[in-house]
Amino acid sequence: MPNLCPEKMPNARAARCVPRRSRRGSMTRAMMRGCSFLLWAGLLFTFWLCAPKILAQTTPGNAPGTVSGTVLDPEGALVRAAKIALISADHLSQATQSDDFGVFRFPDVAPGRYTITAQATGFSLFALSDVDVQPGQNVRLNLRIRIEVQQQQVQISGQTLDTSPDQNASAMILRRPELDTLPDNPQDLQLQLQVMAGSDPESPTQFYVDGFTSGKLPPKSAIREIRINENPYSAEYDKVGFSRVEIFTKPGTEKLHGDLFLLGNDSALNSRNPYVSTQPSYSSVYALGDVNGPLSKFASYFLSVESQRYESQSFIHAVTTPGGAAYDAAVPSPQTGLDLTPRFDFQAGKDQTVTVRYEINRATQDDLLSSSFSLPSQAISTRNVQQTLQISDTQMYGAHVVNETRFQYVRTRNHQIAASSLPTIVVQGAFTGGGNNLGTVIDKQDQYELQNYASVAAGAHFLRFGGRWRATRDSNDSNADFNGQYIFSSLDDYAAGKPSLFSLTTGQSKIAILAQDLGLYAEDEWKLHPNMTLAYGLRFETQNHIHDHADFAPRLSYSWAIGATDKKAASTILRAGAGIFYNRFTPDLVLTAERQNGIVQQEYLVENPSYPNFPPPNGSSSPTIYRIAPLLHAPYTAEESIEIDETLRKILTLSATWQYSRGIDLLLTRNINAPLPGTFPASPVRPLGTNENIYEYESEGASKRNRLLVRFHLTTGPVLLYGSWTLGWNKANTAGPASFPSNQYDLHADWGRASNDIRAQGYLGGVINLPWSLQATPFLVMQSATPFNITIGQDLNGDAQFNDRPAFATDLNRPSVYRTRYGNFDADPLPGQTIVPINYANGPSQTMLNFTLLRSIGFGPAVQDSAPAAPAAAGGKKKKTPVERKYNLALGFEAQNILNNVNPAPPVGVLESPLFGQYTALSSSLFSSTEANRIFYLNLRLSF
Numbered sequence: 007m008p009n010l011c012p013e014k015m016p017n018a019r020a021a022r023c024v025p026r027r028s029r030r031g032s033m034t035r036a037m038m039r040g041c042s043f044l045l046w047a048g049l050l051f052t053f054w055l056c057a058p059k060i061l062a063q064t065t066p067g068n069a070p071g072t073v074s075g076t077v078l079d080p081e082g083a084l085v086r087a088a089k090i091a092l093i094s095a096d097h098l099s100q101a102t103q104s105d106d107f108g109v110f111r112f113p114d115v116a117p118g119r120y121t122i123t124a125q126a127t128g129f130s131l132f133a134l135s136d137v138d139v140q141p142g143q144n145v146r147l148n149l150r151i152r153i154e155v156q157q158q159q160v161q162i163s164g165q166t167l168d169t170s171p172d173q174n175a176s177a178m179i180l181r182r183p184e185l186d187t188l189p190d191n192p193q194d195l196q197l198q199l200q201v202m203a204g205s206d207p208e209s210p211t212q213f214y215v216d217g218f219t220s221g222k223l224p225p226k227s228a229i230r231e232i233r234i235n236e237n238p239y240s241a242e243y244d245k246v247g248f249s250r251v252e253i254f255t256k257p258g259t260e261k262l263h264g265d266l267f268l269l270g271n272d273s274a275l276n277s278r279n280p281y282v283s284t285q286p287s288y289s290s291v292y293a294l295g296d297v298n299g300p301l302s303k304f305a306s307y308f309l310s311v312e313s314q315r316y317e318s319q320s321f322i323h324a325v326t327t328p329g330g331a332a333y334d335a336a337v338p339s340p341q342t343g344l345d346l347t348p349r350f351d352f353q354a355g356k357d358q359t360v361t362v363r364y365e366i367n368r369a370t371q372d373d374l375l376s377s378s379f380s381l382p383s384q385a386i387s388t389r390n391v392q393q394t395l396q397i398s399d400t401q402m403y404g405a406h407v408v409n410e411t412r413f414q415y416v417r418t419r420n421h422q423i424a425a426s427s428l429p430t431i432v433v434q435g436a437f438t439g440g441g442n443n444l445g446t447v448i449d450k451q452d453q454y455e456l457q458n459y460a461s462v463a464a465g466a467h468f469l470r471f472g473g474r475w476r477a478t479r480d481s482n483d484s485n486a487d488f489n490g491q492y493i494f495s496s497l498d499d500y501a502a503g504k505p506s507l508f509s510l511t512t513g514q515s516k517i518a519i520l521a522q523d524l525g526l527y528a529e530d531e532w533k534l535h536p537n538m539t540l541a542y543g544l545r546f547e548t549q550n551h552i553h554d555h556a557d558f559a560p561r562l563s564y565s566w567a568i569g570a571t572d573k574k575a576a577s578t579i580l581r582a583g584a585g586i587f588y589n590r591f592t593p594d595l596v597l598t599a600e601r602q603n604g605i606v607q608q609e610y611l612v613e614n615p616s617y618p619n620f621p622p623p624n625g626s627s628s629p630t631i632y633r634i635a636p637l638l639h640a641p642y643t644a645e646e647s648i649e650i651d652e653t654l655r656k657i658l659t660l661s662a663t664w665q666y667s668r669g670i671d672l673l674l675t676r677n678i679n680a681p682l683p684g685t686f687p688a689s690p691v692r693p694l695g696t697n698e699n700i701y702e703y704e705s706e707g708a709s710k711r712n713r714l715l716v717r718f719h720l721t722t723g724p725v726l727l728y729g730s731w732t733l734g735w736n737k738a739n740t741a742g743p744a745s746f747p748s749n750q751y752d753l754h755a756d757w758g759r760a761s762n763d764i765r766a767q768g769y770l771g772g773v774i775n776l777p778w779s780l781q782a783t784p785f786l787v788m789q790s791a792t793p794f795n796i797t798i799g800q801d802l803n804g805d806a807q808f809n810d811r812p813a814f815a816t817d818l819n820r821p822s823v824y825r826t827r828y829g830n831f832d833a834d835p836l837p838g839q840t841i842v843p844i845n846y847a848n849g850p851s852q853t854m855l856n857f858t859l860l861r862s863i864g865f866g867p868a869v870q871d872s873a874p875a876a877p878a879a880a881g882g883k884k885k886k887t888p889v890e891r892k893y894n895l896a897l898g899f900e901a902q903n904i905l906n907n908v909n910p911a912p913p914v915g916v917l918e919s920p921l922f923g924q925y926t927a928l929s930s931s932l933f934s935s936t937e938a939n940r941i942f943y944l945n946l947r948l949s950f
Contacts, residue, residue, distance in 0.1 A: 072145070072405070073144075076148050077104045085104060088126040093122070117141050119136055120139060122137050132150075180232040187783045189856070198785065212249060218457075224310075228347065230257075238645075240561065258350075262298075262950075263297070264295070264949070269292040278938060281334060314343035323927065325921060326439075335382075373385040377927075384438055386425065390418070418453070426440065427445075434496065436496075446484070455477075457472065471529070473526040504617070524547065524549070544560050547588050559585065580649070585645055595703055599632045628697050629698040635705070638673075650663075657722050663717075668708070672740050673742065674706065677750045679694045707739055725773070733765065734766075746809060765790045769785065769786060771786070782858070789851060865891055894950075899942060901940065902934070909933070910926075913925050
């Protein structure tokens with residue numbers, strides 16, 4: 007096999023296997039051929055391992071047989087990590103567990119009669135007697151286990167530690183009934199999952215729905231299972247797994263089932279938004295209905311319909327006149343949504359399953375304001391329609407090989423309309439008025455995704471390999487900034503009619519791009535010893551539109567069950583891992599570079615322009631273009647961690663994880679033709695000799711992060727508690743691809759606290775089963791102060807960016823000095839003064855307690871138990887099982903921020919603003935809705 011990555015890689019942390027900058031397209035094609043060869047070689051290697059066992063067909067009278075099969079839940083979904091025991095008539099037993107595809111296998115089973123049992127978290131014990139194994143026979147079974155009926159009593163057993171990479175205790179797996187403890191409101195559900203995944207702006211939550219990487223979250227009633235942060239170093243995924251959420255939807259069931267759910271709130275129940283003096287009344291209603299059942303003996307369906315009507319509001323907290331009082335208002339911004347999702351599952355033979363899922367979503371919102379500084383004339387209205395088609399085909403080849411092919415097509419049509427076409431007026435740190443410079447946008451996106459993944463069980467090895475291709479065609483028609491925009495440094499300058507900058511865009515409004523990327527991977531989970539597992543893999547990625555066409559990402563993880571023997575399970579497991587994770591140069595950045603290239607569209611900047619009449623483009627105006635750096639490299643993160651998992655008395659599971667990551671080749675935008683330092687404003691000298699701004703996407707950013715993450719899971723009696731606490735430090739010199747440095751010629755000037763450098767944060771969740779079939783679900787979120795940046799409202803270096811920072815004042819008598827509670831700052835820095843570090847100041851800490859109280863009532867005829875009952879333990883008492891009724895009615899309420907603690911967003915950071923250091927809005931990181939500081943929802947669910 008050709009050596010695709012010739013560099014030596016003694017360890018994963020130091021590994022950086024990237025193409026040389028001078029490689030051409032021929033090298034890329036060679037890489038692609040090599041990776042294709044890699045897949046074929048993997049298939050041949052797999053056949054070589056498995057062929058002797060497959061081809062051996064001796065069947066003497068005492069030849070052993072095999073027992074294999076699949077574990078399914080009542081809805082026909084695969085159940086992974088189920089504990090399977092095979093017990094002989096002599097009471098000798100052997101054990102295994104189901105893999106990621108619900109498959110289990112007992113090789114070398116002596117002829118005879120056996121009892122097989124299966125059990126998984128949240129399910130009743132399943133037992134099947136009189137399993138007859140004939141000489142040389144392969145017995146295939148489908149074990150359909152039932153959900154444990156506990157009258158809404160959530161009692162989860164302690165986790166049994168396992169050295170498999172996907173059994174890390176720092177991960178969470180949520181099934182019924184744990185899923186029932188999550189919020190019903192879709193926005194709250196997404197926010198809580200993000201908190202539980204530990205995401206932040208540098209590593210945002212990656213949501214996968216049935217294995218696909220795009221699309222909206224399904225309603226909670228349609229979710230079968232959620233996996234959070236499982237197997238973080240798997241080569242199957244492009245992003246690091248410490249902020250990954252995998253959601254799997256339900257198939258139809260063998261009998262007719264359905265749900266009707268209503269959730270609503272009214273302003274009369276809520277406390278008001280503390281940053282406006284008056285609010286109009288409002289209400290919201292979320293309704294959901296679903297029904298599922300069989301189409302035939304080998305097919306089922308699941309159909310859900312969602313309807314949303316929110317009387318949302320946008321909030322204004324701004325200052326419009328020098329020395330004037332703050333102006334605040336609540337502007338109605340109603341939104342609606344309608345979602346229809348049918349799913350069909352077909353059993354095409356005993357070894358093949360085909361799933362087809364379609365979703366159409368329509369969403370509207372009127373008069374939306376983007377920030378608390380936005381005046382009503384800034385309102386925009388949106389109309390969005392998204393359709394998603396997903397097709398999955400899973401095939402099993404014997405008991406060793408599983409292959410899954412997935413295809414997804416997402417068709418999105420977005421229409422945005424600005425309320426006014428007047429020029430935009432921006433007064434730094436005070437208000438934004440006039441028309442919205444986003445203008446009118448008609449965006450048409452078509453996204454395609456094709457995946458093929460295979461897994462092979464071969465003795466002590468479990469092999470996985472496959473690939474994913476994605477393509478996005480974006481046809482975008484936008485007249486953004488065609489209305490022109492004035493920027494004023496202060497309210498005094500606005501009152502005097504002295505803007506600092508004027509921008510205007512002209513040219514064609516419509517453009518289309520096609521962005522594609524490809525990822526291939528192979529990995530092996532090697533059971534070195536019954537208590538040791540080594541997982542290693544390699545991922546290859548490439549995309550168009552950038553110079554970098556070949557990115558190799560090695561992954562490695564190791565698990566050791568300390569002290570485990572054949573007769574004793576381990577209570578402690580040590581895990582370690584390292585890997586490289588690449589990010590893609592996204593289609594929206596390609597679209598900007600292709601559109602604002604000076605040919606399709608022309609943008610002009612004029613310093614100190616006339617006002618209010620448009621200054622015409624002339625020799626003093628600066629044309630502005632965007633482009634992609636010729637040597638731009640895909641950004642990546644080098645991640646490593648070590649973890650200790652501990653189980654105490656089978657009721658408490660603890661995990662402590664230390665993570666270290668380095669961001670390399672991170673994206674930012676830099677004005678490469680800004681005036682040289684020291685030449686502005688007296689006599690600006692630009693390095694390229696032309697009076698233009700060239701905004702270039704570059705991969706010169708970097709970051710470093712250390713985190714200590716502690717998680718626990720406690721189950722005792724009727725109470726379940728789980729939680730997480732993170733202590734971290736994060737430094738960077740970029741805030742993302744759209745961020746500009748404060749000094750275009752010195753990125754080190756911005757090296758410091760990252761915008762997401764929150765020192766400590768955590769959550770505590772629980773389920774408390776109370777008398778009278780009541781269930782309480784608290785969820786507490788806490789985090790320390792969020793940093794914010796202190797800037798001045800001026801462009802001091804002529805780079806057309808208003809992100810310059812003040813200096814620490816050395817002469818308090820200067821008129822440019824501001825005395826604040828954060829320190830004394832000079833807005834007109836002198837040579838030799840120390841510039842204030844980026845993200846120097848601390849904003850507020852935040853604490854929010856959400857609380858749900860629910861009561862369920864079963865009624866109607868009893869449901870017959872169709873599953874085999876588990877045998878009673880020898881000499882033990884038979885446990886009384888609660889009767890499950892055909893109908894169930896659940897009534898309850900949900901409270902967001904039940905303690906009414908005010909959690910503001912970071913304060914205004916513009917030093918010259920009259921609102922500097924003041925809070926003007928509620929935090930959007932913890933609230934799904936900012937209409938009120940405390941919100942009460944009433945809900946009702948009827949199930950059958």
